[in-house]
Amino acid sequence: MSIIKAENINKTYNENTIPVHALNHVNLEIDRGEFTAIVGPSGCGKTTLLNILGGLDQPTTGKVTISDTEITSMKDSELIDFRLKNIGFVFQAYNLIPVLTTAENVEFIMLLQKRPKEERDQRGMELLREMGIEEKARQRPSQLSGGQQQRVAVARALASKPQFVLADEPTANLDSTSTTQLLDIMAKMNEEEGATFVFSTHDQRVIDKARRVVTLEDGKIVSDEKR
Amino acid sequence: MLIKIAWRNIWRSKGRSMVVMGSIIVGIWALISAVGFMNGFMVGYMADIINHDISNIQIHNPEFKSDQEVKYVIPDGKKKVNEIRKWTEVEGATSRIIVSGMIASARKGSAVQIRGVDKSNEAKVTELDSLVNEGTYFDGIKRNPILLGKKLAEELKVKVKSKVILTFMDESGTPISARFRVAGIINTSSVNLNEMTAFVLNEDIGRLLGSYEIHEIAILTMPRIEEEVVLNKYNDLFKGDLVETWTQVAPELELLNEMYGSMMYVLVFIVMMALVFGIVNTMLMAVLERIRELGMLMAVGMTRIKVFLMVLLETIFLGILGSPIGLFFGWLMMYYYTTNGIDLSAYSEGLESFGYSSILYPYVDSSTYLIVTVSVIITAFIGAVYPAWKAIKLKPVEALHAI
Ligand SMILES: Nc1ncnc2c1ncn2[C@@H]1O[C@H](COP(=O)(O)OP(=O)(O)OP(=O)(O)O)[C@@H](O)[C@H]1O
Ligand SMILES: [Mg+2]
Numbered sequence: 001m002s003i004i005k006a007e008n009i010n011k012t013y014n015e016n017t018i019p020v021h022a023l024n025h026v027n028l029e030i031d032r033g034e035f036t037a038i039v040g041p042s043g044c045g046k047t048t049l050l051n052i053l054g055g056l057d058q059p060t061t062g063k064v065t066i067s068d069t070e071i072t073s074m075k076d077s078e079l080i081d082f083r084l085k086n087i088g089f090v091f092q093a094y095n096l097i098p099v100l101t102t103a104e105n106v107e108f109i110m111l112l113q114k115r116p117k118e119e120r121d122q123r124g125m126e127l128l129r130e131m132g133i134e135e136k137a138r139q140r141p142s143q144l145s146g147g148q149q150q151r152v153a154v155a156r157a158l159a160s161k162p163q164f165v166l167a168d169e170p171t172a173n174l175d176s177t178s179t180t181q182l183l184d185i186m187a188k189m190n191e192e193e194g195a196t197f198v199f200s201t202h203d204q205r206v207i208d209k210a211r212r213v214v215t216l217e218d219g220k221i222v223s224d225e226k227r
Numbered sequence: 228m229l230i231k232i233a234w235r236n237i238w239r240s241k242g243r244s245m246v247v248m249g250s251i252i253v254g255i256w257a258l259i260s261a262v263g264f265m266n267g268f269m270v271g272y273m274a275d276i277i278n279h280d281i282s283n284i285q286i287h288n289p290e291f292k293s294d295q296e297v298k299y300v301i302p303d304g305k306k307k308v309n310e311i312r313k314w315t316e317v318e319g320a321t322s323r324i325i326v327s328g329m330i331a332s333a334r335k336g337s338a339v340q341i342r343g344v345d346k347s348n349e350a351k352v353t354e355l356d357s358l359v360n361e362g363t364y365f366d367g368i369k370r371n372p373i374l375l376g377k378k379l380a381e382e383l384k385v386k387v388k389s390k391v392i393l394t395f396m397d398e399s400g401t402p403i404s405a406r407f408r409v410a411g412i413i414n415t416s417s418v419n420l421n422e423m424t425a426f427v428l429n430e431d432i433g434r435l436l437g438s439y440e441i442h443e444i445a446i447l448t449m450p451r452i453e454e455e456v457v458l459n460k461y462n463d464l465f466k467g468d469l470v471e472t473w474t475q476v477a478p479e480l481e482l483l484n485e486m487y488g489s490m491m492y493v494l495v496f497i498v499m500m501a502l503v504f505g506i507v508n509t510m511l512m513a514v515l516e517r518i519r520e521l522g523m524l525m526a527v528g529m530t531r532i533k534v535f536l537m538v539l540l541e542t543i544f545l546g547i548l549g550s551p552i553g554l555f556f557g558w559l560m561m562y563y564y565t566t567n568g569i570d571l572s573a574y575s576e577g578l579e580s581f582g583y584s585s586i587l588y589p590y591v592d593s594s595t596y597l598i599v600t601v602s603v604i605i606t607a608f609i610g611a612v613y614p615a616w617k618a619i620k621l622k623p624v625e626a627l628h629a630i
Contacts, residue, residue, distance in 0.1 A: 080525065089526055097232060099232055099238075
């Protein structure tokens with residue numbers, strides 16, 4: 001059974017002035033435990049698609065269902081709550097709260113979910129250990145490298161025990177070593193914890209690590225291969 | 228955690244936080260000083276008039292008020308004063324014989340109210356002796372000593388020991404003239420005492436009038452005793468006299484008091500408005516600077532209420548930090564000036580003619596500190612609401628993409 005089901009998604013920006021058709025009749029299903037890359041040239045609609053799958057944006061027409069819950073008809077406030085409980089996010093940048101330490105950043109999302117203290121501490125430390133940044137727990141994001149910051153972001157995303165994690169170009173600001181490291185950790189979490197990842201990229205090294213590659217072009221899915 | 232974030236956010240942009248904190252400090256300090264100075268002016272001025280001129284309560288024959296004739300005396304006045312002095316609510320009571328008349332020096336003449344006083348009790352009730360600026364309090368003159376206000380003395384061109392002639396009519400309308408000698412010159416902020424009153428002793432004026440019956444009783448109540456208490460007690464005991472508190476004797480003072488109150492509100496309002504704009508501005512900057520961070524927080528599932536609270540808390544913390552400092556500076560300034568006073572004598576020529584004394588003693592009561600602080604914090608709060616509102620109006624997707 002799929003956790004994400006996008007049916008016939010259309011997204012048009014600037015409907016009233018110069019319309020931009022960012023997504024055209026996109027149909028996509030993602031199953032639990034998948035490790036999927038959304039790829040394609042710049043401007044093909046990757047960010048738009050991820051935003052719609054994550055309930056950050058609404059499609060012009062079409063329907064998104066996440067584990068039997070249709071999110072395209074939800075109100076704004078319901079969506080915030082839904083995202084908190086079901087979806088982990090990793091953005092290209094500005095993932096972390098600069099005034100909180102690494103550990104606090106990871107804890108924060110669990111605090112929003114009202115999880116008990118022991119669980120927050122335990123899961124937080126466990127994730128930081130998995131990410132290999134245990135010793136940075138008491139440091140602020142500004143004291144971390146870009147790659148380390150993104151690993152904290154992945155830890156933060158996983159801390160909420162989401163149905164799946166959406167990552168929009170998580171490696172765009174990273175050098176090749178950090179890119180490989182981050183992808184390896186994501187793949188490991190996918191294998192060990194069965195965490196579902198959907199990420200966008202146009203980096204070939206990242207694409208190589210994916211188990212499923214969905215290619216977009218001008219807002220249409222042109223290929224979808226599993227490996 | 229929200230508290231932690233808000234608290235740490237304050238230290239993120241120190242300059243900006245200092246601006247907000249600084250305006251809160253200056254706001255509180257400015258308000259306290261303004262209240263202090265205005266208190267010094269207005270309340271000090273009023274206290275002067277009440278203490279030295281009007282007293283808390285005055286008693287007259289009901290006819291006397293409209294027609295100050297010698298015949299309208301207080302029946303058994305002397306007995307009543309003696310009785311009142313025994314009351315525990317009363318600090319002092321003094322009797323006066325009041326006649327309208329003319330005063331003339333060798334050079335000039337002027338209309339005056341001749342106020343016969345009871346030397347020792349007058350000193351107790353109005354501290355008339357303390358107002359004597361040159362010469363003595365009725366001492367050192369063998370016959371018919373008189374005290375004149377400084378203004379009046381200048382007008383008549385008389386000095387201590389100069390001779391003046393008082394002319395007035397007795398009950399039957401017979402004019403009486405008598406020679407008095409200036410024992411002392413008094414200086415006060417009350418225009419009435421300074422320009423239009425001549426103080427003589429009851430025994431002198433009584434002898435000249437041929438009657439020692441009194442026209443006025445002035446009462447100084449004990450501290451923290453409501454005037455009404457004494458007023459009611461008197462009315463219960465002695466019927467038929469007109470008993471008035473200072474607000475009834477001088478309604479213009481009450482009016483002044485109210486005017487002063489509304490001026491304070493205007494002032495407070497102006498300072499608050501300035502503060503609100505300052506805070507709105509800087510906090511809005513803080514929000515705009517963090518637009519992507521706020522977008523991220525909303526994207527990952529932080530509710531709008533929490534985002535709103537976070538921004539609000541930040542300003543509240545600044546208020547809580549700034550208030551004690553502002554209070555301290557305000558208090559320090561008041562402490563200094565309340566004890567030392569501010570000498571306005573350089574500008575006092577003009578001021579004194581309005582009835583102000585040349586040394587100003589600003590003061591604020593402790594409730595002012597509380598009121599000022601609470602209103603500044605409320606203002607800061609109001610100033611923070613708009614930026615916080617702006618923050619929650621952000622759409623996560625757009626905020627994340629903002630440059
Ligand atoms: N807010 C917007 N308003 C108008 N047009 C937009 C908006 N966001 C995206 N677009 C347009 O929609 C199309 C798809 O944009 P999108 O950001 O999804 O592409 P992308 O694949 O993520 O590109 P990149 O690889 O550069 O991140 C582009 O043509 C873009 O110009
Ligand atoms: Mg993109």
